[in-house]
Amino acid sequence: MNILADAVKVTLGPRGRNVVLEKKWGAPTITNDGVSIAKEIELDDPWEKIGAELVKEVAKKTDDVAGDGTTTATVLAQALVREGLRNVAAGSNPMALKRGIEKAVTEIVAELLSMAKSVDSKEQIAATASISAADATIGEMIAEAMDKVGKEGVITVEESNTFGLELELTEGMRFDKGYISPYFVTDQDRMEAVLEDTYVLICNSKIANIKDLVPILEKVMASGKPLVIIAEDIEGEALATLVVNKIRGTFRSAAVKAPGFGDRRKSMLQDIAILTGATVITEEVGLRLDTAEMDLLGRARKVVISKEETTIVEGAGDEAQIKGRVQQIRTEIENSDSDYDREKLQERLAKLAGGVAVIKAGAATEVELKERKHRIEDAVRNAKAAVEEGIVAGGGVALLQAGAAVFKKLSGLTGDEATGAKIVEYAIEAPIKQIAINAGLEGGVVVEKVRHLPVGHGLNAATGEYVDMIKSGIIDPAKVTRSALQNAASIAALFITTEAVIADKPEKSAPAPQGGGDMDF
Incomplete structure (x- = not known):
């Protein structure tokens, strides 16, 4: 010891x-x-x-x-x-x-x-984080990040190729899936599909048959608004129809694969549905795409889709339902025994209730970079602990x-x-x-x-x-x-109070082999 x-x-x-x-x-x-x-x-x-x-x-x-x-x-x-x-x-x-x-x-x-x-000022958060990281600059950046994303927000630390520190803030809910086809891109310079004041359709199954999609597409087209489809996958004639309409300019839409797998996918789709005011279309609850009505769709002020990720800004979900979902996730975090599950739940909580900030750390050498990244991660958790129970x-x-x-x-x-x-x-x-x-x-x-x-x-x-x-x-x-x-x-x-200790018995090393007469020289 x-x-x-x-x-x-x-x-x-x-x-x-x-x-x-x-x-x-x-x-x-x-x-x-x-x-x-x-x-x-x-x-x-x-x-x-x-x-x-x-x-x-x-x-x-x-x-x-x-x-x-x-x-x-x-x-x-x-x-x-x-x-x-x-x-x-x-x-x-x-x-x-x-x-x-x-x-x-x-x-x-x-x-x-x-x-x-209680911690009620940015300066106190900066002081706490600065002590943990032994660096005032890091403390100030963490305080800035916490000020922007709130105490429920997630602050992640990434290694950067550039020297110094950078803070990147995410507005709205972001998840790690991009557009299915590059033909959906509306901003050629940034290679992003940007749809404003858009409807959001969420489906927990594959969409391949255009007949399933046509009824709801016609209703959305009549409204003159664009449509974002988040589904397990979109392929075949359904994808081809959306792409052709986008290229011709007759209907603005974008298709995105649902994030995660298995139960985690279901949970994340439900989070997106609550945030946007949509209902997840799934046969588990008796809802089918070909009979879907407009009231099953959600709304968002803006959806930005890149090749790798999708960001939903200002979903039109009901505040009370969002708060209820946040409380449910908090309870799951408290009851979870797995560090991995807790981390994933915390990310979901941040996307619903706060925001996501990324601190990008760079340094001159790999050794210094790893040490600096570790210090920043510790300081972030230190600052969050200070907000939770106060400072002494x-x-x-x-x-x-x-x-x-x-x-x-x-x-x-x-x-x-x-x-x-x-x-x-x-x-x-x-x-x-x-x-x-x-x-x-x-x-x-x-x-x-x-x-x-x-x-x-x-x-x-x-x-x-x-x-x-x-x-x-x-x-x-x-x-x-x-x-x-x-x-x-x-x-x-x-x-x-320990009275006895039991440990593995050390193995005796094997004896040296016997000599071979006159041949062991």
Whole structure:
């Protein structure tokens, strides 16, 4: 455990160091992200490996929940386990210690959440993201992106061939399918089909027979409006008829394949239908294309279709239905166990409720590019965590001061439960001590100094000054600090109450082959 924690904790704080990760192929990676370092550590000794894997779990869980705080979680776990095992060796009851640790952590978490200040300005988001990314420019760009797409929006990070940073915003709902035929293009310069004030037909099956399509086409043509068809596929005479009418100028239309596959396709088509006010034409609910009426079609102010993707701008869907769908997707996100499913649901939520922003990151070398992209991804998740649960003073100060407020309330604990609470009291000093050590200062001296400062004041490790942390922009999301403490305490409690460890028996190496008499020279 110590091998892993010691490698990770050198990265903590503004003066933290970087760690180089060797790759079997390609250039090495340089990072200061705790979970990335932890993942790469593999130990030969089976007992050491088990300890390291448990601490990896702390970093991974914190990263999954909050997107940052992995190094803080690792430092806390190391301090809690070390003190816990020392007390167990001295004769304390492990179960009583566990109860004491849990009670102290519950109280500190409640205090942290009560201390948290809601994030209501672009500047605060920029400050939070800047600390995570260790770069003010990245922080400002993330704040700009969140301001544009809203807290439900999705911000993705892509590698760019150009140097520097670019922000690209998507208006409306976008999905990764383009036009079926280039004959639908209306803007030859940009090779896009742009249809304004258009009807939208959504069908969850293949369309090949023109007879199925003619009734609804005639009704749309009579209205004088264009038509966008989104279907599993459009082929044969149905596609040929649409193309011929487009070329002759008698009817403006465009055909797009439906996004996704299987159940995901059904869900996405339903999202598009709710956004545009359409009804998905599918035989599952008894609807057929050849009997479709105009009330099954949706409307949109504009649809832009390129070779690769389609964007629907300002669909005419009912606001209440869109809100209901958004709430349904949120519930699915909360109940999902799969990271992949959660990510896809989050994208669907963004397309309905917010928007999509893409930050394109470029750098001089591949090593720098990968490291920069990773930092930006962490900072995006950090900023989102800040918006969710608010912000607290950074630099380990919030934990220390929340603890100071709480331990007076826990004076009623007795025996080994009180010892368990004391272990937490000692461990919450670890992050601020490590930040000070990484900055070349004496950790114990800094902790004592901060204890006697007003609430919210602490060490700015970048300058060595003691300042009001929130006013100086040294802030952490409450969710990150809370998750780090809860996950560290969870693993520490397991460590302390573990009485036996069972590992694979090491295989003995095969003996050397016997010599062959005089022939073994």
